[in-house]
């Protein structure tokens with residue numbers, strides 16, 4: 001038994017002084033003056049749900065290589081930064097069945113230090129995919145990702161997306177999109193390369209905000225026609241945010257996910273004179289300018305954007321150098337798992353942009369609700385898993401690759417001074433981090449199966465049914481003319 005004493009419990013709803021008792025990995029009591037068992041001193045700290053990162057790519061096969069952090073190093077990095085659960089993407093190969101691909105991910109995730117779940121990517125379309133989707137949902141994977149970019153590799157077309165969205169809606173799942181117009185990106189890329197723009201800055205030029213805004217709006221409209229809730233990953237710009245905001249105002253069930261990288265790093269990174277510096281920051285969508293960042297922060301403040309993720313997809317410098325002479329060959333992706341909470345606390349809560357309660361909402365509770373795993377995850381409640389971060393708002397550090405858990409040789413936030421670090425991180429009751437010292441247990445993490453048909457889907461299905469086309473019953477129909 002463990003008791004977290006003398007802290008302030010912070011949830012998405014409220015903050016209050018209380019101790020928290022943990023037994024067998026679960027919260028069993030919350031109250032004043034609790035005693036007994038191992039005591040963790042939370043004086044001066046906030047006791048919050050551990051972070052849930054809804055968007056990671058661990059050991060992901062991509063662009064001719066594999067992302068460098070696997071489930072072992074990736075989840076160790078997560079815990080070190082106060083994140084206690086990741087949701088990774090199963091990526092079936094062309095023609096591969098979904099259940100077969102899911103098994104490959106289960107084979108990789110056995111070394112995880114913290115709990116994890118999966119989204120299933122729909123990377124091709126056919127009867128086999130349609131059939132497998134039901135078993136996928138039954139196996140606890142209820143969210144399906146669609147890439148509107150990466151033409152010739154992962155991209156699906158509108159007709160495929162519409163079929164898939166309808167199937168996801170019928171099965172009670174959530175549709176996800178990477179929203180960039182892949183056809184336009186391919187055209188712009190070819191033109192830039194032909195004109196001699198081969199450096200990493202070409203990556204940013206090839207993916208302007210318009211390609212993201214267009215695709216986001218298209219996905220929203222297709223999802224509405226299909227009757228499925230939609231989660232837009234890595235929303236990076238005002239054009240995409242505007243489409244999401246407008247949809248939500250019109251009553252559509254759409255959520256947007258900015259990344260901590262887009263909130264805090266800008267496009268000037270791509271114009272750095274050092275090729276490695278710029279290439280290490282190549283990701284899709286690319287970093288934007290200050291006005292887009294302001295839009296993302298405003299979205300978190302006003303509630304039009306819902307979750308902060310990392311899209312952790314870390315490649316080493318050597319891997320990034322695959323793209324010397326051709327930016328289109330630089331593996332897309334950046335790290336951030338370890339830094340998401342401290343960076344968001346520093347740039348969000350410590351600046352007054354977010355309240356501590358809003359911080360909890362966007363780092364864990366909202367996604368736990370969207371993915372139907374609340375209150376097992378994302379909550380400080382009796383009966384919830386004891387996935388907790390005891391965050392010391394006064395603790396500081398300077399981010400440095402030399403001290404990180406991640407397997408790569410650099411950190412895109414290198415040199416940033418952050419305030420607000422975990423004093424303790426607990427994964428289902430196990431104390432995996434104590435003031436920077438990581439004592440995770442390899443293999444401790446468990447797969448979190450999720451159930452379909454959260455209430456949003458039921459409401460959408462009911463509304464779709466009520467408003468479905470029906471033949472008008474008429475009397476006195478004229479005889480057919482000859």
Ligand SMILES: NC(=O)NCCC(=O)O
Pocket residue numbers: 057178282283284285311313332333334
């Ligand atoms: N985002 C990125 O550049 N890499 C990871 C794959 C994806 O999410 O698009």
Ligand SMILES: [Zn+2]
Pocket residue numbers: 178233234284285
């Ligand atoms: Zn993506």
Ligand SMILES: [Zn+2]
Pocket residue numbers: 055056057311313
């Ligand atoms: Zn991603």
